[in-house]
Amino acid sequence: MAVRTPEASPGPEAAERGPGPVKVRLGVNGRERGIDIEPRVSLLEVLRAELDLTGAKRGCDQGTCGACTVWVDGRRVLACLTLAITCEGREVTTIEGLARPDGTGDGQLHPMQEEFIAQDAFQCGYCTPGQIMSAVGCVQEGHATDDAEIKEWMSGNICRCAAYPHIRAAIRAARDRV
Amino acid sequence: MSTSAEPSTSPIGRPLDRVDGRAKVTGAARYAAEVPLPDLTHAVLVGARVACGRITSIDASEAERQTGVLAVLTHENIGKIAGQPPLLPSLAGTVAPGETFFPMQSDQIHYAGQQVALVVAETYEQALHASRLVRVEYAEQPSVTVIDDARDQAYEPEAIFAGFIPGRAQRGDVAQALEQADVTVDNTFSYAANHHNPIEPSAATAWWEGDRLTLHDTTQGVTATQHTVAALLGIPHTRIRVVSHFTGGSFGAKAMIWHHPTLAALAARAVHRPVRLALTREQMFTGCGHREEQEHHLTLGADQRGRLTALRHHKLSLTSPFDHWAEPSLGVVGQMYACPHYEGAYHLIRANTMTPTFMRCPGEATGLFSLETSMDELAERLGLDPVELRLRNFAETDPASGKPWSSNGLEECYRRGAERIGWHRRAEPPARDGDWVIGLGMAASAYPVYGPNNPARARARVYADGTAVVQAAVTDIGTGVLTAMTQVAAEALCLPVERCRFEGGDTDLPHVAATVGSSGAGMVSAAVYAAATELRAQLVARAVADEGSPLHGADPDHVVVRDGRMMRGDAPDTGESYAELLRRNFLPDSEATGSWGPPPHDVPYAALTFGAQFAEVAVDPELGLVRVRRLAGAFAPGRVLNAKTARSQLMGGMIWGLSQALLEATHMEPNTGRWANASLGEYLVPVNADAPEVDVDFVDVEENLVNPLGVKGVGEVGQAGVAAAIANAIHHATGRRIRKMPITIEDLVVAPEA
Amino acid sequence: MRPVTYLLADDVEGAVRTVTADPDTHFLAGGTTEVDLLRQNVLTPHRLVDINRLPLTGIEALPDGGVRIGALARMSEVAEDRGVRERFPMISRALELGASAQLRHMASMGGNMMQKVRCGYYRDGESPCNKRLPGSGCAALTGVSRTHAVLGTSEHCIATHPSDVAVPLVALDARIHTRIHTRTGDGERDHAIGDFFLEPGDTPDREHPLAHGELITAIEVPGLPIARRSLYLKVRDRESYEFALVSVAAAVDMVDGVIGDVRLALGGVGTRPWRAIRAEEFLIGAPAIPENFEQAARIELSDARTTAMNAFKPELARRTLVRALETLTRDGSQR
CATH class of the missing domain: 3.30.365.10 (Aldehyde oxidase/xanthine dehydrogenase, molybdopterin binding domain)
Structure with a gap:
C-alpha cells in the first residue's frame, strides 16, 4: 500500500519540529504506523523500542557492523545511522516483513531465509536478520553473480561467528532458486 | 533436507537443521535486550576516562535535568554490595565473577572504562545523551597499561586461574637437555591484546517483584549469572531467576559474569521499575574482559633426527590489580609432543586493566x-x-x-x-x-x-500425546547445543526428533554449569542422555507391570522402543506406544531426571x-x-x-x-x-x-x-x-x-x- | 545524541538560508557522518535541515566528455552510472571500494566531500584535538597513529583525509559547485577541488573554504580521455569495509613507451586527498619504465613526516604508486 508523504511542506521555518516528541507516520512492512518520537531518534530505535520489531539488531550503533540492515524504499541501509523522522513517506521493510509484505508471514519463509537454515549460515543468529536483508538486496542489485562478488558486496555485514562460507552458499542457493 | 525422521538410524550425529533456525531467520528470536516489558526503563553506563586515580567529584546535575532521566547512580548513592565472591571459572557451576572487584563502591579508579555512573531514563536516547553529561573529575595517578611500562615489576605467581593452574610446571632437566641438544630454536613472540566483540553487546534486563529478581542476561551460563548476582546482592540464589534463551555470540565475553547484570538489578531496585542495561560497542572493550597483551619466550631443543629433547616456555603478561589471571597458554604446549624435558612458567605484571578473561x-x-x-x-x-x-x-x-x-x-x-x-x-x-x-x-x-566441577542435571518428560520435552539450564550461544540435545533426547527416548523438544536458558530448569571451554556438548549430553534413558526405562517398567498393556509380563530388558512404540524384541507386533500407556492410565505425562559427573579428579x-x-x-x-x-x-x-x-x-x-x-x-x-x-x-x-x-x-x-x-x-x-x-x-x-x-x-x- | 529539531527542506534557497542564519544548524543528507558524530557527541547542532528531498540527485554526462554529479546522488548510484563507469572507471572503483553496500546506498556525494576524519582522538569527543577544539592540542602526535597521515601534516594535526572517491576527483581536477547565501543575496560558487580540501596548518578546524550554510550542489568532472583507462588501487588490512592505509588513483597516457600524460593522486596518506603533482611532473615525457616509476614515487613521498607507528606508510605508498603505474602500463596496449 502507498504511504503518503508528510502533508506539511510549506516553507521550512513553518515546519520545524521537535526537539520533544512529534507525531511521525512511518510505513513499515506495508502498514502505516503513527508514533510520537523525538527527531533525534534513529530508525533502529523506533523499530525496536516503539514498534517492537526487534529483528533489526543493535550491534554498534555507528555504522560498522551491519546488524541493523533494513530496506528503505527497497534499498538496504543501516537503520542505526538513519533518523526515523527522515523516513516519513518512505517504505521501510524489516526482516519481519520479508516473507510477506504485510509482515504476518505466518509459517512462510522467504527463499533466502530457508537457505540460511538449510546451509547453516548462522550460529548465534544475532547478525542474521541483517545478513538476510542484505543478502536479498545483494541478489536484487545483481551483485551475486559469483562468489567473489558476493564476498565483496556482503562485506558490510559482520558475522562474528564467521559463518561466511555458509552465508555465501545460502545466497548462491537462493539466487539460483529465483 | 535432513529433518525427515529415519526411525532406524540414530538421531545423534545427523546434520539436523537448527531447531531455533526459524526463530533466528525471522527475527522472532528475542535476545536479552529485546524482552518487551511494561514500564521498562533504559540504563546507560559511564566509564572512567583515566586508568588510575580517584574521583574527586561527580556532578550529575545537568544529566539529572534532562527530560526523561529517572536516576543517576554513582558510588555515592548506589549502595554497597554484600560481598565479593571469589573468582572461579564458570565451568565450576557456581559463582563466577569476571574479576574480584565490583565498581561504584568507592572513589578509586583501577582502569579506564571502569564503571563510575549509571544513568536511568525513560528512553534509550535520553539515557545515552544524559550519560554524556555526567561530569566526573579525577585526580589521576600514573598507570601501567602495557608490558613495556613495567617489565621490572614482573612476578611469578604461585598459581593462576583462580588457583586451578600452578604458576610453574616442569619435568626432567630442561637446562641440561638444552645444553646437550643438537639443535635449538629460541624465540620471543609478542601478541596484541584482543577483544571478543560478539555482535550482540552484553545486556541485561532486570525487574523485581517484591524480593524476587528476574534477569534476562546475555550469558554463557544462566546459573553462573544467578549465583554471582546472588552473592553480590547478598540474597539467596533461589530468589533470582535468570533467563537467556538466545545469546548473540560470546566467545568468552559472556563466559564470566561481569558487572552489568548486578548493576541492572541495583538500578531496577532504585527506580522501582524494570531496567534494561546494554553496553555500547565502546563499552564492550572495558566491560567484559579481554585476551591480555603477552609475550612468550619458547626454546626447543632437538636431536639431529628432529626428536624433541627439551621445551622451555615462559609467558609474560598483564593482569589486573585484583587477580592473578593469565590465559593458560602453557597447557597443551607441554603435552603436544613426546618431549622428556619441559619447563613452563607464567610471569605477571599488575596493570591498570580489568582482569583479562577467557577468549575463544x-x-x-x-x-x-x-x-x-x-x-x-x-x-x-x-x-x-x-x-x-x-x-x-x-x-x-x-x-x-x-x-x-x-x-x-x-x-x-x-x-x-x-x-x-x-x-x-x-x-x-x-x-x-x-x-x-x-x-x-x-x-x-x-x-x-x-569437565564440570558440579553435576550436570537434566529432566525428561513424555506427554500423553506422544511428544517429549527435555530440559536443562544450558544456554545456546550459537553452538547448536539446543539442536544437538534434541537429537540426544530423541535417541535415548527412541522418538523421532520432531516429537522431541529441548528447552534451556532458564535457571528454573535443572542445573548445569556454563557452557564454556568446549565442555557444553559433553556434559549436557551426558545429563540429557541419563534423564531420557531413565525415563524410557521407567515407561518400559510401567508397561510390563501394567495388566492392561500388551507388554504385561515381558522382560523389560527385551523390550525395544522404536518411534515411541515399546515392543517385544522377539515379537515386534506386540507392544504399545508411550502415548497409549499414559492415556490408558489417565496420566498426562511421565517424567524423570538424570545427572552426570563431575568426573573424578584423578582419572587414569x-x-x-x-x-x-x-x-x-x-x-x-x-x-x-x-x-x-x-x-x-x-x-x-x-x-x-x-x-x-x-x-x-x-x-x-x-x-x-x-x-x-x-x-x-x-x-x-x-x-x-x-x-x-x-x-x-x-x-x-x-x-x-x-x-x-x-x-x-x-x-x-x-x-x-x-x-x-x-x-x-x-x-x-x-x-x-x-x-x-x-x-x-x-x-x-x-x-x-x-x-x-x-x-x-x-x-x-x-x-x-x- | 543531544535533542535536535528537524526541518524538511523543499527548496535549495530556503535550506541554505536557514542553515546560514544559525551556526548550530546543520544540513542532514545521508547521515552517515552527521548522525554518527551526533551520537558520539562530537557534532552538537540544535537543528537539522533534511536536504534529502532537494532536486540535486542527477548524474549527467556532459558533452565535453565530463560528468556532472548532483550532490545528493548516492555513492552507489554514481558508481553504477554508465557514463561514470565508461569515462572514469577510477571514480566507480573508488566508490565501490569505499564503506559498504549499505553505506553507499545512504551516503551522498556532497556528504562524502564533507566527511570528517576518522582519527580516534577527534571521534572520542574528549581527547585534545585541534580540529574539534582549536588550541587543545593533538593527542595523535604522541598517540596511536598507525593510520594517520604522513603528507600535509602540521604540528597541530595529522589526521588522514578518509575519502576514497575524493582521490580520483582530485586527480581529475573536479570542481565543486555550491549555493551560498550572503547579505547581498543568494548566489553560486565554484571551487577547484585542489583548493577545496585544506591542509591543517595552524587551523585544523578549517577543513574547506565553504562558509557555514554554503551547500554543495554538484561535483563536475571535466572530460579527460586518458581517464577511460584508469584505476584505483586500495591497500588495507581487511579485504573490504575498511578505510585505506594507502590508495592510488592513476591514469596514464603512453606514446611509444613514453608517458604523454599522467594523473596521480594518493589516499590514506595525506591530510587531504593528495594530488601527486611532483610525481606527475617527473613522469611526463619520461620512459614508462620501473626505474622512473620508483623515482617518481620517491620524489612524491620525499617530504613525508612519520610517527613511530606509521613509519611504514611512505614505503607502502611508494610501492603502491609503482604498482599502479606498472599495472596501467604493463600490457603495453596503449597507443
Missing part, C-alpha cells in the same frame, strides 16, 4: 602459535617436512602425566589435512600467481577436554581433542598483503552430535584463527591508559571478503572415557593452531618469520632488521 581457544590460541611456528623453524633447520617432524614427535601417551590418551587420532588428522590442502604441492621455490606468492603451511592442533587417562591445520595463503610481498585462500582442518573430537552444527563451529573457529593471525589487535593508548580503537571500525575482525572456503574433516576415534557419549567438543579446537599454520605459510611464501600476532602489512613491508 583461551591459552592455546597463543601457546600453539609459539610452539607450532617454532616447530616449523625446526623442520626448516633440519631439512625435514613439517608433517614428518611432527610425526617423529608423536606422543603415544601424555608426556605431562604419563597417562594414556582417552583417544587420539592425531596422526590420521595430519594425513587427512595434508590430503585436503594438497600438501604435496608445497614447492620450493613457492608458486606464483601474478603479484601473489603462494605459500602452504601447517600446524598441529589440540585443546583440553574439560589424559584427554585432548586433537587436530591438524593447513593453510594456503597468497602474499603480495611488495604491498605486504596476506590473503588466506583456503583453510583445511581435520579433527578428532570424539562423537559428533550434529555433523552440521559441529562443522559450522569448527569452520568458525578456523576463521577466528585467521582473524587472530592477521587482523585482531586492541591498541593501548599509552598516554591515557585507554584502548585506542574501541570500535568495530578500528578493531578489525574478518568480513565476508576475508573468509576463504574452509574445509573441515572429521577423523573417527573411539572415545569411551571422557563422558558417556564420548563427546570431546568442537568449540575451540577449530581455532587452535590455525594462526601458526598461516604464519608458517607466510614463511613458505616469503622466507620471513614474523613472530607476533597479528601479522600486518608493516611487518612485511618494512625490511627485516639485520
Whole structure:
C-alpha cells in the first residue's frame, strides 16, 4: 500500500519540529504506523523500542557492523545511522516483513531465509536478520553473480561467528532458486 | 533436507537443521535486550576516562535535568554490595565473577572504562545523551597499561586461574637437555591484546517483584549469572531467576559474569521499575574482559633426527590489580609432543586493566602459535617436512602425566589435512600467481577436554500425546547445543526428533554449569542422555507391570522402543506406544531426571581433542598483503552430535584463527591508559571478503572415557593452531618469520632488521 | 545524541538560508557522518535541515566528455552510472571500494566531500584535538597513529583525509559547485577541488573554504580521455569495509613507451586527498619504465613526516604508486 508523504511542506521555518516528541507516520512492512518520537531518534530505535520489531539488531550503533540492515524504499541501509523522522513517506521493510509484505508471514519463509537454515549460515543468529536483508538486496542489485562478488558486496555485514562460507552458499542457493 | 525422521538410524550425529533456525531467520528470536516489558526503563553506563586515580567529584546535575532521566547512580548513592565472591571459572557451576572487584563502591579508579555512573531514563536516547553529561573529575595517578611500562615489576605467581593452574610446571632437566641438544630454536613472540566483540553487546534486563529478581542476561551460563548476582546482592540464589534463551555470540565475553547484570538489578531496585542495561560497542572493550597483551619466550631443543629433547616456555603478561589471571597458554604446549624435558612458567605484571578473561581457544590460541611456528623453524633447520617432524614427535601417551590418551587420532588428522590442502604441492621455490606468492603451511592442533566441577542435571518428560520435552539450564550461544540435545533426547527416548523438544536458558530448569571451554556438548549430553534413558526405562517398567498393556509380563530388558512404540524384541507386533500407556492410565505425562559427573579428579587417562591445520595463503610481498585462500582442518573430537552444527563451529573457529593471525589487535593508548580503537571500525575482525572456503574433516576415534557419549567438543579446537599454520605459510611464501600476532602489512613491508 | 529539531527542506534557497542564519544548524543528507558524530557527541547542532528531498540527485554526462554529479546522488548510484563507469572507471572503483553496500546506498556525494576524519582522538569527543577544539592540542602526535597521515601534516594535526572517491576527483581536477547565501543575496560558487580540501596548518578546524550554510550542489568532472583507462588501487588490512592505509588513483597516457600524460593522486596518506603533482611532473615525457616509476614515487613521498607507528606508510605508498603505474602500463596496449 502507498504511504503518503508528510502533508506539511510549506516553507521550512513553518515546519520545524521537535526537539520533544512529534507525531511521525512511518510505513513499515506495508502498514502505516503513527508514533510520537523525538527527531533525534534513529530508525533502529523506533523499530525496536516503539514498534517492537526487534529483528533489526543493535550491534554498534555507528555504522560498522551491519546488524541493523533494513530496506528503505527497497534499498538496504543501516537503520542505526538513519533518523526515523527522515523516513516519513518512505517504505521501510524489516526482516519481519520479508516473507510477506504485510509482515504476518505466518509459517512462510522467504527463499533466502530457508537457505540460511538449510546451509547453516548462522550460529548465534544475532547478525542474521541483517545478513538476510542484505543478502536479498545483494541478489536484487545483481551483485551475486559469483562468489567473489558476493564476498565483496556482503562485506558490510559482520558475522562474528564467521559463518561466511555458509552465508555465501545460502545466497548462491537462493539466487539460483529465483 | 535432513529433518525427515529415519526411525532406524540414530538421531545423534545427523546434520539436523537448527531447531531455533526459524526463530533466528525471522527475527522472532528475542535476545536479552529485546524482552518487551511494561514500564521498562533504559540504563546507560559511564566509564572512567583515566586508568588510575580517584574521583574527586561527580556532578550529575545537568544529566539529572534532562527530560526523561529517572536516576543517576554513582558510588555515592548506589549502595554497597554484600560481598565479593571469589573468582572461579564458570565451568565450576557456581559463582563466577569476571574479576574480584565490583565498581561504584568507592572513589578509586583501577582502569579506564571502569564503571563510575549509571544513568536511568525513560528512553534509550535520553539515557545515552544524559550519560554524556555526567561530569566526573579525577585526580589521576600514573598507570601501567602495557608490558613495556613495567617489565621490572614482573612476578611469578604461585598459581593462576583462580588457583586451578600452578604458576610453574616442569619435568626432567630442561637446562641440561638444552645444553646437550643438537639443535635449538629460541624465540620471543609478542601478541596484541584482543577483544571478543560478539555482535550482540552484553545486556541485561532486570525487574523485581517484591524480593524476587528476574534477569534476562546475555550469558554463557544462566546459573553462573544467578549465583554471582546472588552473592553480590547478598540474597539467596533461589530468589533470582535468570533467563537467556538466545545469546548473540560470546566467545568468552559472556563466559564470566561481569558487572552489568548486578548493576541492572541495583538500578531496577532504585527506580522501582524494570531496567534494561546494554553496553555500547565502546563499552564492550572495558566491560567484559579481554585476551591480555603477552609475550612468550619458547626454546626447543632437538636431536639431529628432529626428536624433541627439551621445551622451555615462559609467558609474560598483564593482569589486573585484583587477580592473578593469565590465559593458560602453557597447557597443551607441554603435552603436544613426546618431549622428556619441559619447563613452563607464567610471569605477571599488575596493570591498570580489568582482569583479562577467557577468549575463544583461551591459552592455546597463543601457546600453539609459539610452539607450532617454532616447530616449523625446526623442520626448516633440519631439512625435514613439517608433517614428518611432527610425526617423529608423536606422543603415544601424555608426556605431562604419563597417562594414556582417552583417544587420539592425531596422526590420521595430519594425513587427512595434508590430503585436503594438497600438501604435496608445497614447492620450493613457492608458486606464483601474478603479484601473489603462494605459500602452504601447517600446524598441529589440540585443546583440553574439560569437565564440570558440579553435576550436570537434566529432566525428561513424555506427554500423553506422544511428544517429549527435555530440559536443562544450558544456554545456546550459537553452538547448536539446543539442536544437538534434541537429537540426544530423541535417541535415548527412541522418538523421532520432531516429537522431541529441548528447552534451556532458564535457571528454573535443572542445573548445569556454563557452557564454556568446549565442555557444553559433553556434559549436557551426558545429563540429557541419563534423564531420557531413565525415563524410557521407567515407561518400559510401567508397561510390563501394567495388566492392561500388551507388554504385561515381558522382560523389560527385551523390550525395544522404536518411534515411541515399546515392543517385544522377539515379537515386534506386540507392544504399545508411550502415548497409549499414559492415556490408558489417565496420566498426562511421565517424567524423570538424570545427572552426570563431575568426573573424578584423578582419572587414569589424559584427554585432548586433537587436530591438524593447513593453510594456503597468497602474499603480495611488495604491498605486504596476506590473503588466506583456503583453510583445511581435520579433527578428532570424539562423537559428533550434529555433523552440521559441529562443522559450522569448527569452520568458525578456523576463521577466528585467521582473524587472530592477521587482523585482531586492541591498541593501548599509552598516554591515557585507554584502548585506542574501541570500535568495530578500528578493531578489525574478518568480513565476508576475508573468509576463504574452509574445509573441515572429521577423523573417527573411539572415545569411551571422557563422558558417556564420548563427546570431546568442537568449540575451540577449530581455532587452535590455525594462526601458526598461516604464519608458517607466510614463511613458505616469503622466507620471513614474523613472530607476533597479528601479522600486518608493516611487518612485511618494512625490511627485516639485520 | 543531544535533542535536535528537524526541518524538511523543499527548496535549495530556503535550506541554505536557514542553515546560514544559525551556526548550530546543520544540513542532514545521508547521515552517515552527521548522525554518527551526533551520537558520539562530537557534532552538537540544535537543528537539522533534511536536504534529502532537494532536486540535486542527477548524474549527467556532459558533452565535453565530463560528468556532472548532483550532490545528493548516492555513492552507489554514481558508481553504477554508465557514463561514470565508461569515462572514469577510477571514480566507480573508488566508490565501490569505499564503506559498504549499505553505506553507499545512504551516503551522498556532497556528504562524502564533507566527511570528517576518522582519527580516534577527534571521534572520542574528549581527547585534545585541534580540529574539534582549536588550541587543545593533538593527542595523535604522541598517540596511536598507525593510520594517520604522513603528507600535509602540521604540528597541530595529522589526521588522514578518509575519502576514497575524493582521490580520483582530485586527480581529475573536479570542481565543486555550491549555493551560498550572503547579505547581498543568494548566489553560486565554484571551487577547484585542489583548493577545496585544506591542509591543517595552524587551523585544523578549517577543513574547506565553504562558509557555514554554503551547500554543495554538484561535483563536475571535466572530460579527460586518458581517464577511460584508469584505476584505483586500495591497500588495507581487511579485504573490504575498511578505510585505506594507502590508495592510488592513476591514469596514464603512453606514446611509444613514453608517458604523454599522467594523473596521480594518493589516499590514506595525506591530510587531504593528495594530488601527486611532483610525481606527475617527473613522469611526463619520461620512459614508462620501473626505474622512473620508483623515482617518481620517491620524489612524491620525499617530504613525508612519520610517527613511530606509521613509519611504514611512505614505503607502502611508494610501492603502491609503482604498482599502479606498472599495472596501467604493463600490457603495453596503449597507443
